[in-house]
Structures are given as structure tokens and as C-alpha cells.
Amino acid sequence: FPCEVIRNFSIIAHIDHGKSTLADRLLELTGTITKKDKGLNQQVLDKLKVERERGITGLSLSFSMFHEKNGTNYLLNLIDTPGHVDFSWEVARSLAACQGALLLVDASQGVQAQSISVFHVAREKGLTIIPVLNKIDLPAAQPEIVALQMQSTFGIDPADVIQISAKSGKGVEKVLQAIIDRIPPPVGDPSVPLKGFLFDSSYDRYRGVISLMSIQGGVLRKGDKIASCHTRKKYEVTELGVMHPEEVPTDCLRPGQVGFVACSMKESAEAHIGDTFYRVGHPVEPMPGFKPAKAMVYAGIYPVESSDFLKLEESIKRLCLTDRSVEVTRETSSALGQGCRLGFLGTLHLDVFRQRLEDEHDANVIITAPTVPYQIVHRDGSTSLVSNPTDFPDPLEFASGGRVRAVLEPIVKASIIVPEKYFSAMMDLCYEHRGTDLDWHPLDPPGQAGAAPAGEDSASTATATATATTDRVLMRATLPLAEIVTDFFDKLKSRSSGFASFDYEDAGYEKGDLRKMTFLLNHKPVDALALIVHAKAVDETGRYWVEKLFKIIPRQLFEVPIQAAVGNTIIARRTLSALRADVTAGLYGGHYERKLKHLNNQKESKRKMKKVGRIDLPQEAFFDLLSSK
Ligand code: GDP
Ligand code: MG
Numbered sequence: 287f288p289c290e291v292i293r294n295f296s297i298i299a300h301i302d303h304g305k306s307t308l309a310d311r312l313l314e315l316t317g318t319i320t321k322k323d324k325g326l327n328q329q330v331l332d333k334l335k336v337e338r339e340r341g342i343t344g345l346s347l348s349f350s351m352f353h354e355k356n357g358t359n360y361l362l363n364l365i366d367t368p369g370h371v372d373f374s375w376e377v378a379r380s381l382a383a384c385q386g387a388l389l390l391v392d393a394s395q396g397v398q399a400q401s402i403s404v405f406h407v408a409r410e411k412g413l414t415i416i417p418v419l420n421k422i423d424l425p426a427a428q429p430e431i432v433a434l435q436m437q438s439t440f441g442i443d444p445a446d447v448i449q450i451s452a453k454s455g456k457g458v459e460k461v462l463q464a465i466i467d468r469i470p471p472p473v474g475d476p477s478v479p480l481k482g483f484l485f486d487s488s489y490d491r492y493r494g495v496i497s498l499m500s501i502q503g504g505v506l507r508k509g510d511k512i513a514s515c516h517t518r519k520k521y522e523v524t525e526l527g528v529m530h531p532e533e534v535p536t537d538c539l540r541p542g543q544v545g546f547v548a549c550s551m552k553e554s555a556e557a558h559i560g561d562t563f564y565r566v567g568h569p570v571e572p573m574p575g576f577k578p579a580k581a582m583v584y585a586g587i588y589p590v591e592s593s594d595f596l597k598l599e600e601s602i603k604r605l606c607l608t609d610r611s612v613e614v615t616r617e618t619s620s621a622l623g624q625g626c627r628l629g630f631l632g633t634l635h636l637d638v639f640r641q642r643l644e645d646e647h648d649a650n651v652i653i654t655a656p657t658v659p660y661q662i663v664h665r666d667g668s669t670s671l672v673s674n675p676t677d678f679p680d681p682l683e684f685a686s687g688g689r690v691r692a693v694l695e696p697i698v699k700a701s702i703i704v705p706e707k708y709f710s711a712m713m714d715l716c717y718e719h720r721g722t723d724l725d726w727h728p729l730d731p732p733g734q735a736g737a738a739p740a741g742e743d744s745a746s747t748a749t750a751t752a753t754a755t756t757d758r759v760l761m762r763a764t765l766p767l768a769e770i771v772t773d774f775f776d777k778l779k780s781r782s783s784g785f786a787s788f789d790y791e792d793a794g795y796e797k798g799d800l801r802k803m804t805f806l807l808n809h810k811p812v813d814a815l816a817l818i819v820h821a822k823a824v825d826e827t828g829r830y831w832v833e834k835l836f837k838i839i840p841r842q843l844f845e846v847p848i849q850a851a852v853g854n855t856i857i858a859r860r861t862l863s864a865l866r867a868d869v870t871a872g873l874y875g876g877h878y879e880r881k882l883k884h885l886n887n888q889k890e891s892k893r894k895m896k897k898v899g900r901i902d903l904p905q906e907a908f909f910d911l912l913s914s915k
Pocket of ligand 2: 307
């Protein structure tokens with residue numbers, strides 16, 4: 287296949303706008319899978335369903351298809367991009383393997399936050415954008431209005447917009463034509479040194495890492511010895527071919543082609559998205575813009591039963607074989623014992639990992655509150671990253687003469703799209719979470735229902751029928767990442783009745799007025815509970831957690847003060863009164879007692895108690911404390 291007949295493209299869309307359905311229809315229309323071939327079809331569909339977790343489960347949606355036009359057979363490579371904001375840096379990398387992108391927008395939902403962020407990435411890369419409106423079969427579809435929205439938001443000519451129903455297949459043929467006609471072929475020279483661009487990877491228990499590569503120059507063959515520009519590690523190619531849609535081995539991959547490559551790569555962590563490979567002995571200039579994955583959310587993971595640590599560590603290691611982007615180190619907590627500190631790309635990533643630990647490894651774990659990485663600037667000018675609240679400097683170290691000059695925290699630029707009637711609720715939400723640089727404008731083109739001045743009758747009918755697609759506002763704000771890793775997204779959804787869509791991108795580090803808050807039981811700090819809190823939120827946070835601890839911790843035989851502190855200053859305090867010895871049996875431990883009794887084994891129940899100072903704390907108390915937000 288010469289370059290002229292190759293088209294490399296991806297589908298960019300907000301979640302649920304129909305990317306998987308369209309991909310499936312394209313495979314069908316090109317005969318890559320057949321409608322009758324139900325088994326395979328179902329298989330491909332299933333693959334597509336877990337696509338949200340892609341990049342985590344290692345399942346890929348990249349396929350090659352053939353399509354004939356005017357007697358020429360074209361090779362179309364659909365290159366997948368992850369659908370979630372946690373993986374936005376990977377989206378940018380995957381798009382580097384394409385020359386064009388289908389911008390897919392749900393005609394009943396309109397442009398959403400993720401449509402916008404991915405669009406900008408694609409435009410920056412100079413890709414040809416083919417606007418596609420999906421779900422025109424739905425009664426609520428408003429293709430004309432949404433097309434105008436795309437014009438005002440993206441500068442797209444409504445005449446270029448293709449209207450389809452991925453579900454029924456209507457209009458999908460036009461999409462294929464547009465891919466061939468509008469997207470330029472890749473450029474690549476078979477006679478130059480090999481340059482392979484790794485844009486995705488998956489893990490196979492028997493063969494190790496399977497990489498998806500786009501060949502930018504030269505020819506890659508089985509048996510070739512290749513090396514990574516990033517790590518300089520060397521590998522031998524054992525197998526290669528195209529995804530059609532399953533792996534089909536071939537002799538070689540030529541310039542402009544996209545295919546799978548199995549080589550002697552053992553761990554997913556070695557497959558860096560965006561890395562460039564060259565033939566050993568013939569180094570090349572790497573593709574620009576590469577940066578390794580960086581964890582943005584950290585949490586400690588501990589077994590509920592301390593004796594299960596080795597088993598837990600083994601499970602975590604196994605999961606990491608298939609997940610290239612989790613950072614793992616061991617850590618020890620005086621309250622929780624031996625555990626691991628894990629770094630994730632974002633909170634969704636953390637949630638999926640936790641879910642997999644529980645589902646696939648039957649692990650019962652305690653996860654400490656998520657923390658973002660803080661940059662500590664020392665007096666001598668050096669900097670260090672802190673990803674565990676325990677390591678955060680104490681107030682004394684900030685004082686003149688102390689070793690710390692400042693603390694920087696990661697911040698993000700957020701975009702929120704929301705119907706106008708929820709606008710003020712979203713403003714409040716942003717301000718509550720230390721939002722700054724708030725800026726907004728209406729999303730609807732002038733003259734449309736949304737932007738029209740409110741004539742009594744016309745306005746009310748418009749809002750009643752179409753809150754989802756008209757009268758919407760695009761808001762932008764700068765927020766500390768720490769503010770959105772907890773319950774921001776849940777609040778965003780509930781305060782907008784589910785209508786708000788949200789996305790964010792990295793915006794570097796900024797100085798933050800932050801404090802380390804510690805919690806003391808009977809005057810002893812409990813390391814696993816330490817938090818980093820903004821100066822203004824200290825009082826509220828202290829009171830909230832002390833109250834929560836007060837409710838969860840069982841009474842002891844002696845009085846137990848529960849305190850929240852910043853340095854030596856006590857922020858909040860409650861005192862658990864002592865139990866009288868004669869009523870111990872009746873009251874002690876409340877429902878924990880019942881749980882333990884159920885085990886009917888005194889020794890085992892003893893082991894489950896964690897000693898913090900002189901206090902016996904059931905492990906479940908930590909679980910209750912940390913598992914609910
Ligand atoms: P993705 O998250 O972008 O991959 O979206 P999916 O392809 O999973 O589609 C999300 C939902 O929209 C599914 O329930 C699909 O059946 C449905 N859907 C996709 N395309 C169409 C369409 O053209 N018309 C209708 N009515 N529903 C569609
Ligand atoms: Mg999907």
C-alpha cells in the first residue's frame with residue numbers, strides 16, 4: 287500500500303455521543319465485520335463497550351479497514367483515543383498518528399465540554415476535521431441548531447457538516463467518502479531510517495506488551511532490532527501486522543501504515559505513549575512533544591487485614607502489568623501498617639483501579655484520602671515533590687529561618703458547559719472550590735432561541751422543549767487540582783440536574799496557602815488521616831473530620847480526646863467519654879462488636895484491632911472513615 291491510498295483518522299467525541307456505534311458501523315460498511323457474522327460482531331461490540339476503561343484494561347479500538355472508491359482500494363486506519371479527561375495527554379499523543387479526525391457531536395445533546403477540548407488538541411496538531419452530527423433519528427435531535435453551534439464554537443461551515451444516524455446507518459457512507467476525499471494521505475519515505483511512533487499498547491499474558499505503532503518512515507520487519515528513543519532499551523520484533531479487526535500478521539509495516547508490534551517487551555510500563563522507535567544503530571530524531579505519563583492523584587492503599595499485605599502487593603503488581611500508568615512505592619503507616627502508595631492519572635483512574643482490585647483480586651482495601659503532588663520550594667532554591675500529606679512541611683518550617691520558602695500546587699483550566707438556568711449554581715461551585723479567572727459566554731449563535739432577548743411567550747416555550755441544546759453557557763475557570771479530586775464532579779452533576787459537562791487541562795503549578803492538618807487520638811497523631819488543607823478551609827475541615835471521628839470511634843475504658851491540629855494549634859476537639867467497666871460488654875464497640883462476634887473467634891478479633899497509642903481501633907473504623915467522602 288503506497289501512502290497515497292492510506293488514511294489515518296480518529297473519532298473525537300464527548301462520551302456517549304456514539305463513537306463506538308459509529309466505529310462499529312464503519313467496520314460493517316467496509317466489510318471488516320459482517321452483520322450476519324453475529325459472533326464476531328458481538329465480540330467487537332463488547333470490545334467497544336469497555337472502551338471507557340481503555341488505557342486501563344489495555345483494550346484498544348484501533349482498526350484497519352479497506353474501502354473501494356472509483357476503482358482504487360483505500361486502507362483506512364481508525365486510531366482510537368481514550369474518552370476520559372484523565373487521559374487527555376494520551377489523546378494528544380494518539381492524534382499525532384493521524385492526519386484527520388471525525389468530530390462527532392450528538393444532535394440531541396449539542397456540543398459538550400469534551401468535544402471542545404479534544405477539538406482544540408486536534409486543531410493544534412493541524413488535523414483535517416470532519417464535523418459529523420449523530421443521532422439525527424432521535425425526535426429531540428436539532429441538527430440545524432447544533433450545526434450553528436458548531437459554527438460559532440469551532441468556526442465550522444455548516445455546509446461541511448455530515449448528518450448521520452450511527453444506529454440505523456443512515457449517512458455513514460458519506461462519512462467514508464469524506465474520510466477519503468477530505469483527509470490528506472500520510473507522508474512517509476520507505477528509504478529513510480525506520481521511525482515508528484508508539485500511540486497505544488495492550489498487554490497479553492503470553493506475549494507481553496503488544497504495541498500499536500504508526501510507521502512515520504522506513505519499513506519495519508519481523509526480526510528487526512529496534513530501540514526506544516525515550517529509554518534507549520532494545521527489543522527484537524517477534525510479530526507484526528494489522529488489526530483487521532483482529533490481529534492479522536503481515537511481513538512488514540510500511541510508511542503511513544498503522545499496526546501491532548509484538549517484541550520482547552515484558553511490562554506495560556515500558557510502553558510509553560508518544561515514544562519513538564528506531565532501528566538499532568540508526569537513531570532518529572524523536573517525534574516532538576513527548577512527555578512521560580505523570581501521576582496527578584496519589585493515595586495510600588492498605589489491606590484491611592494487616593497480614594494480607596503481601597497478597598495485596600502481589601495483586602497490585604499484577605494489575606500494574608496491564609496498566610502502564612500507575613506508579614507504585616511501598617509505604618508504612620503507624621496506624622495502618624504496611625501498604626503501598628499509588629500514583630494515578632486522575633480520580634477516575636483511581637476508581638477503576640480500586641474496582642479491579644476488588645473484582646479481579648478479591649482484595650479488601652483501605653484507601654487514604656486522595657492527594658495531589660505538591661512542589662516544595664526550599665530556601666536554597668531547590669524543589670521537591672510531596673505526594674504524601676505526612677511528608678508535607680510543618681508550619682514551623684515555613685517560618686523565617688525555616689527550610690521552606692513556598693509550596694506550589696497543581697492547577698487546571700476547567701471548562702463547563704451548562705444550561706443558563708444552572709449558571710449561578712456553577713459559579714458558586716467554582717468559587718467554593720477556589721476558582722479564579724472565571725469567564726463565560728453563551729454557546730448558542732446569536733439569533734437562536736437561546737440568545738434571543740426574553741419575549742415572554744417565545745422564551746418559555748424554547749426552554750421547556752430544549753434545555754439540553756440551547757440556552758447554554760460555556761464557562762472557564764482556573765481551579766486547584768486538589769479541589770476537583772474529591773467531590774467536585776458529583777456536586778457539578780447534582781447541582782445541574784446532570785446537565786453540566788466538564789473537562790479540564792493541566793495549567794502548571796501555582797503558589798498555594800496550604801496547611802498540613804493532623805488528627806490526634808488521645809494526643810497521638812494518626813498518620814494515615816493527615817490532610818493538606820487550604821488556609822481558609824482549616825476550621826471547617828477540622829470540625830467536619832473531628833465530628834466524623836467522634837461518631838465512628840468506639841468508646842474506650844478511658845476518656846479519649848479527638849483533636850484536629852495545624853502545627854501546635856488545635857483547630858477542633860471532641861472528647862469521647864469513658865465507658866464504665868461494668869457496662870463494657872453491653873456497649874463496647876456498637877455494631878463492630880456484633881460484626882466481630884459473628885466471627886466467633888476472639889483471637890481473630892484481637893488481631894483486627896489497630897493500636898493507636900493506647901486505643902484499640904477496629905480496622906473497619908478506618909474503612910468507614912476513609913471510604914465515604
Ligand atoms: P460512545 O460513548 O461515544 O462510544 O457512545 P456509544 O457508541 O456507546 O453510544 C452511546 C449510546 O447512544 C448507546 O446507547 C447507543 O446505542 C446510542 N446511539 C449511538 N448512535 C446513535 C444514533 O445514531 N441514534 C440513536 N438513537 N442512538 C444512538
Ligand atoms: Mg463507547
